[in-house]
Amino acid sequence: MSRWKHPDPMSMLAEANKNTAMETLGIEITCIDEDGLWGEMPVDNRHRQPAGLLHGGVTCVLAETLGSYGSWLLVDSERYQVVGQQISCNHLRPVREGRVKAFARTVHVGRRSHLWDISVYNGTEKLVATSRLTVAVVDRR
Structure with missing residues (x-):
């Protein structure tokens, strides 16, 4: 039995990306397995800071997207919502161009919070950033 609460998570997340910051930045979820989620993003003018490097805040958007989407897939979305x-x-x-990919894995899955570790890699598989995300699980109102 899958740990994910949704029968078709890839389609669900592709639909959720529409008309969002994730679509604008080109963030895509590329793989979901029992260990976690993989995602990718290009590095182009939308993603760079003035010195021509991947903006750290954009890296955080990628990391938070993966962890938040992972938490969303772990809860009953009729009863709960998740928020970073x-x-x-x-x-x-630094990353100047190409693509980055990231992997998010759970550290802790509780009733009211989830803790994620997210690793971000460049095109040659070198680690470019690590992130830790706490996601709150709250009742839908």
Whole structure:
């Protein structure tokens, strides 16, 4: 039995991306398995800061997207919604162009909060950033 609460998570998340920051930035969920979620994003003018490097805040958007989507897939979305509560990100090496990919895995899945570790890699599989995200699970009102 899958840990994910939704029967077709890839389609659900592709639909959820429409008309959002994720669509604008080109963030795509590429794989969902029992270990976690993989996602990718290009690095182009939409993603760079003035020095020509991938903006750290955009890296955080990628990380928070994966962790938040993962939490959404772990809960009964009729009863609960998930919201990012805290994120930290360590930037380890610059990226100027190409694509980055990220993997999100759970550290803790509780009734009211989830903790995620997200690793971001460049096109040569080198680690460029690590992030930790806390997601709150709240009752739908």
